[in-house]
Amino acid sequence: MKRNVAIVGGGQTYHRARRHDVDQAEMVNEAVRAALKDAGMTMDEMDMVVLGNMEFFEGTHMTDCWLVHATGAYGRQGLKITTGGTVGATVVCAGAHLVASGLCDRVLCIGFEKQEEGDTGAILSGVANPLWGRSMAGAAVGYFAMMGSSYMAAWGAKEEHSAMVAVKARQNARKNKYAHLKLDITVEDVLNSRMLAWPIRMLDMCPASNGACAVILADDKTAKDRCRKPVWIRAMETAHNEQFELDWRDVKTKRPIFSKVCAGRIYGKLGVSDPKTYFDVFEIYEPATWAELVWYEDLGLCGPGEGFRLIEEGKTNIDGPIPVNPSGGVLSTNCIGASAMLRVWEAALQIRGDAGGHQVPKEVRRALTTAYGGTNWTVMIALSGALDD
Amino acid sequence: MTARETEWISIPMTVDVPYRFAAGRYLTKTLTQLRDNGRIFAVECPRCRRIQLPPRIVCAQCHVRNGRWVELPLEGTLVAFTIMFLPLTDPTTGKPHEPPFVYGSVRLDGCDSVLDHLIHAEPDRGKVWVGMRCRVVLRPPGERVGDLSDIVHFEPLPDQSRPGS
Secondary structure, eight states: OOSOEEEEEEEEOOOBSOOTTSOHHHHHHHHHHHHHHHHTOOGGGOSEEEEEOOTTTTSOSOHHHHTHHHHTOTTSEEEEEOOGGGHHHHHHHHHHHHHHHTSOSEEEEEEEEEGGGSOHHHHHGGGSOTTTTGGGOSOHHHHHHHHHHHHHHHHOOOHHHHHHHHHHHHHHHTTOTTOSOOOOOOHHHHHHSOEEEETEEGGGBOOOOEEEEEEEEEEHHHHHHHOSSOEEEEEEEEEEOOTTTOSTTSTTOOSOOHHHHHHHHHHHHHTOSOHHHHOSEEEOOOSBHHHHHHHHHHTTSSOTTOHHHHHHTTTTSTTSSSOBOTTOHHHHOOOHHHHHHHHHHHHHHHHHTOOGGGOOSSOOOEEEEOOOBTTTEEEEEEEESOTTO | OOOOOOOOOOOOOOOOOOOOOOOHHHHHHHHHHHHHHOOEEEEEOTTTOOEESSOOSBOTTTOSBOOEEEEEOSEEEEEEEEEEOSOOBOTTTSOBOOSSEEEEEEEETTOSSOEEEEEOSOSOTTTOOTTOEEEEEEOOTTSOOSSGGGEEEEEEOSSOOOTTO
16 A cells, blocks of 8 residues: 555444434434544544445435435535445445545545335345346345355255354354344254244344444554554455356355455465464454355365364354454344444454453454455455554 | 333335346347247357356456357256245245245356256255256246246256255
């Protein structure tokens, strides 16, 4: 990067299934105010506002215009970004480009979703090609179910393994005051929950949450002058799949799937040979339990077909050697437009030591975050507490 | 004083959004062949030789124009599936698929991509498996309309059993 970029503040709403008490603007404003307060800055100090959400989930296009009072973007530079589930991370990515290039010194990044206000299943079907397969594209659950059936057939994992992921997520969420699904559940509870689409049960899936997240990015000088604990963006990468050809419906695919390609590139930039020891914590995008097991493998935390062993051995627990999603992750909170930004913000909180109840019990210097966009592309962001790292 | 519950107003609204999509040069050929002759055609990349279905103008990997048309057999292998217990709405009709039902991804023999569709099998984990051989069942000639609904479903080929059963 031409200039260093730091996260100098951030904030989030409490995430809930129902927020009848606020409209979209009021909800977004909660996160904006929290981020400004955390950074000790005012709206007038922001050079630019970048906003993102899932297009049409809330029934409005141009949310950047409708929310301009709540985001603070009135009368200043602004951008709207819409890249599906990745959007929260893409907003951070765009903000980092603005700071790294020297176009801006301080950028306010916002992601939000008020899922209860629209028919998210209907809008999500628009992700599929209208003439090829949309008839079957009524919900993300079927896609993740096929991932699960392929994963079990390929590697011999059992439904108990995905249930362990569900338990880890919700037990971690209980430690996170902002999380949506704080459930004191066991593997048996997951296996006894309602079958949605075999092998996916109710507790294998993320909730539909309402919530928002905001982070403030700044240049070197601002970060050093104004921020006690800046968290530095050390590398960013994105990668796309080719639609129709390649995804986790065949987990044994030898072709260059986006997640592995992206991880390979970001590790190459940073000189990472062993990601599970290089990074101290991971915040990954896992809308379903099986997705987390596949991420372990695609990120190189273990070999192919070994992901379910990691969860079985407790390696990715909050107090394990490779903590994954101590926040409770997307499985516990999915306000989609904010979800990928929450991965970045939660990772930053871990590096700052400010995660509170879900702070991992070891020194956190570096973190890696991932995102999904329609499960066919990803944004990865690597963070560090030190610039010379 | 007793606390009074606050009333929050929310307003319901239904939006009907019609679209009309052009299938384009490549997909039109495949859909007319499917409708008129009950045959499935894909395209092959001249460089990497991948057989791509649905057909499209450019090979995403090689950045070259796809040219040669290849007819695919109507048989293939199930690579992933689910047994759906939700009344999934068909976004193309607005009507639900009646649960439980099986759907999955089938790789037609010789093709590099998979095709998602209903699998005409009992919604029973013993009766459907990854690796199961299937064939395409088409609407009768004359009833086909030129979209993917001309494929009714995949049906399992006879005389096979689940490995390990």
